[in-house]
Amino acid sequence: MTKSLIQLFTGFLLISVLVACEEQPLMAVGQLESDRVEIIAESNEPIISIPVLEGDSLNLGGIILRQDTNRLDIKIREAEANIERIQAILDEQIAGPRIEIIDAMKANLLEANIESDFRDRELNRLVGLREQNLTSIESVDTAEMLLQRANARISLFAAQLAELEAGTRVEQIEQTRHQLNQAGIQMSSLRFDRERLFVIATAPGIVDSLPFEVGERPRVGDVVAVLLAGPQPYARVYIPETVRVSVNIGTQLQVHIDGLEAPVTGTVRRIASESSFTPYFALTERDRSRLSYMAEIALQETGIRLPEGVPVQVYFE
Numbered sequence: 001m002t003k004s005l006i007q008l009f010t011g012f013l014l015i016s017v018l019v020a021c022e023e024q025p026l027m028a029v030g031q032l033e034s035d036r037v038e039i040i041a042e043s044n045e046p047i048i049s050i051p052v053l054e055g056d057s058l059n060l061g062g063i064i065l066r067q068d069t070n071r072l073d074i075k076i077r078e079a080e081a082n083i084e085r086i087q088a089i090l091d092e093q094i095a096g097p098r099i100e101i102i103d104a105m106k107a108n109l110l111e112a113n114i115e116s117d118f119r120d121r122e123l124n125r126l127v128g129l130r131e132q133n134l135t136s137i138e139s140v141d142t143a144e145m146l147l148q149r150a151n152a153r154i155s156l157f158a159a160q161l162a163e164l165e166a167g168t169r170v171e172q173i174e175q176t177r178h179q180l181n182q183a184g185i186q187m188s189s190l191r192f193d194r195e196r197l198f199v200i201a202t203a204p205g206i207v208d209s210l211p212f213e214v215g216e217r218p219r220v221g222d223v224v225a226v227l228l229a230g231p232q233p234y235a236r237v238y239i240p241e242t243v244r245v246s247v248n249i250g251t252q253l254q255v256h257i258d259g260l261e262a263p264v265t266g267t268v269r270r271i272a273s274e275s276s277f278t279p280y281f282a283l284t285e286r287d288r289s290r291l292s293y294m295a296e297i298a299l300q301e302t303g304i305r306l307p308e309g310v311p312v313q314v315y316f317e
Contacts, residue, residue: 026316028292030237032257032308034228037203041218042196043067050214057305058201064225065212067197072190079187086183090176093168102164109157116154119147205229206305228308232299235266235312238276238292243316247271247295255297256313257306266297 045067052064123143129135205227212224235255239247247253247268254263275291297314299306 026240026243028237028239028295028314028316030235030312030314032233032306032310032312033236034205034230034233034308036208037201037205037227037229038223039064039199039202039225039227041067041199041220041222041224043193044217044220045069045071045197046217047212047214047224050210050212052207052210054207054210056207058205058207058227060201060204062201064199064201064207065210067199069194069197072194072197076187076190076194079183079190083180083183083187086176086180090173090180093173093176096167097164102161105157105161105164109154109161112150112153112157116147116150119143119150123147199224201227203227203229204231231305232301233306233308234269234299235297235314237295237297237312237314239271239295240316241275241291241293244293247293253297253314255299256315258311260302264299264302266299269296269298271295 048066048068050065052058052062058064123140126135126140126143130137130140208226208228210225212218212222218224235257237255249268249271251268253266253268255266256263272294275293
């Protein structure tokens with residue numbers, strides 16, 4: 001080997017050693033992720049339409065799918081008819097009896113008084129005949145019974161007339177009002193159940209998956225849609241142990257995302273209180289430097305929603 005080659009080889013080794021000896025910056029690595037929101041079915045009615053596709057954006061309350069409402073529509077119409085019936089009864093009780101009914105009861109009372117007068121005269125006539133031994137004891141007894149019956153009818157019709165003129169009792173009106181309130185609550189419950197047949201987004205996000213098709217009948221509790229919540233995914237990274245004390249909730253970091261030239265500013269929203277893997281107290285000081293703490297970094301808006309699963313890095317000085 002010539003002297004020049006030896007010098008060249010020596011210089012190359014020196015440069016390699018110097019590069020290897022340069023201090024590498026601390027780095028946290030991870031990837032973009034989103035909170036997954038599972039939307040479940042609250043009814044086993046068949047699905048009649050799915051107006052969204054996987055990948056569509058949804059606002060809070062956006063309709064994901066519709067289930068058949070025919071069964072509940074029938075129950076709602078039945079409940080409406082029941083409310084109208086109870087309301088009519090309440091209106092009648094508040095208005096009181098019609099004047100025609102009161103007049104008819106007065107006529108019944110007058111008839112009972114006329115009959116009582118007749119039975120009283122008839123009894124007096126038979127008593128006089130009995131004194132002359134011109135009639136039987138049985139005829140007198142029968143006349144007394146008929147007079148008592150006529151007087152009882154007078155008492156009955158008088159009491160009924162007084163009830164009609166007094167109107168409906170307050171307690172009875174209150175009972176009917178409670179029945180009306182109960183029927184209204186049942187109606188509200190049925191309408192709420194009907195609204196649950198329109199499965200909506202419980203958080204804004206992206207439709208990630210739709211496991212069911214139109215015509216299928218999910219069971220109660222089945223996941224019918226999965227949403228990727230939030231306008232932007234967050235960066236899930238693992239913070240090195242040596243910089244853990246300087247990273248807290250609210251700390252701003254520059255997140256480098258594969259595919260983007262400039263880093264994106266993010267704010268730590270969560271950081272684990274315990275390290276991943278082996279507990280720190282079971283390691284030596286040298287081994288503890290290898291520990292990491294899982295952290296979630298909320299990213300600023302970039303104009304587009306970044307895809308999940310893209311690798312990210314965070315550098316520390």
